[in-house]
Amino acid sequence: MNLPRHPSAGLRHNTDRRDEMNLILASGALDLGDPLVMGVLNVTPDSFSDGGRYARLDQAVARAMELQQEGAALIDVGGESTRPGSLPVNSQEEISRVIPVVSELVAAGSVPVSVDTSKPEVMQAAIDAGAALINDVNALRAPGALETVADSETSVCLMHMRGAPRDMQKDPRYDDVVVEVCRFLDERINACVDAGIGPERIVIDPGFGFGKTLQHNLALLANLDRLCAMGQPVLAGLSRKSMLGQLLDREVDQRLPGSLALAALAVTRGASIIRAHDVAATVDAVRVAAAVKAAGE
Ligand code: 7PJ
DSSP: OOOOOOOOOOTTTTTGGGOOEEETTTTEEEEEESSSEEEEEEEEGGGGSSSSHHHHHHHHHHHHHHHTTTOEEEEEOOOOOOOOOOOOHHHHHHHHHHHHHHHHHHHOOOOEEEEEEEHHHHHHHHHTTTTTTEETTTOOSTTHHHHHTSSOEEEEEEEEEEEETTTSSSSSSSHHHHHHHHHHHHHHHHHHHTTTTOOOGGEEOTTTSSSOOOOHHHHHHHHHHHTTSSSSOOEEETTTOOOHHHHHHHGGOOOOHHHHHHHHHHHHTTOSEEEEEHHHHHHHHHHHEEEEEEEHH
């Protein structure tokens, strides 16, 4: 594929320099020489039992510490569900769910904290609270989002999504899903670099399940090496996703073995960060896959 390259982004493109691939986080460099697991921490109301904010805050922080104990190198805190069919929440509500947790984790000296949001106001609050990474399923397309991250030292994960969560699974179509996802991510990398977000602060993600059929998801995973060849670290979020429900006919709580298989396949194809709910098991799968991959290099 011949894509236009931004001059400075090009420095990182078409290289195979996994040994020296680092992500510069506000809190310091994250060594991506070996693939890492990002633990998912949902702070949406349906994720926690009833009770006041403090009870929820305590539970969330305790859960984050558990994820860290299990070997998570990053904790991804999310206050808005982006599952298919979900509706947006307003930014004040999202801030009140997410920011106290981020502040507590940063104060406790936890592993770097990532915030899963698409809203510039939440991004700014997360940056002010010490988040190391903004994980945006909308790839900084909201007005003001690029500028908010550019004015900080925080890194960003740019994810591909077709449509919006409310309707993204209604008949998604592509001519060539791999080419189209690569082209979109390339455009967003260039937009970031133009806005002043250097390539060393950018992770890319094909967005498994976000406006994709099972076949689209499988094609993206089978060709993940082509995303990796763009030169940015690649994050893969496959844990418990509905593609496993479709493939295996299993409910969400029965998808761990399938999730581990997908995580291992993503690592052998070059993924640097695996986003997962079941961190301890995923760390083992990632280590095994990384050893096999290294043996073939
Ligand atoms: C992803 C995400 C993903 C990134 C969610 C779920 C849905 N962020 N946030 N990549 N998925 N970067 O966990 O099933 O795949 S929420």
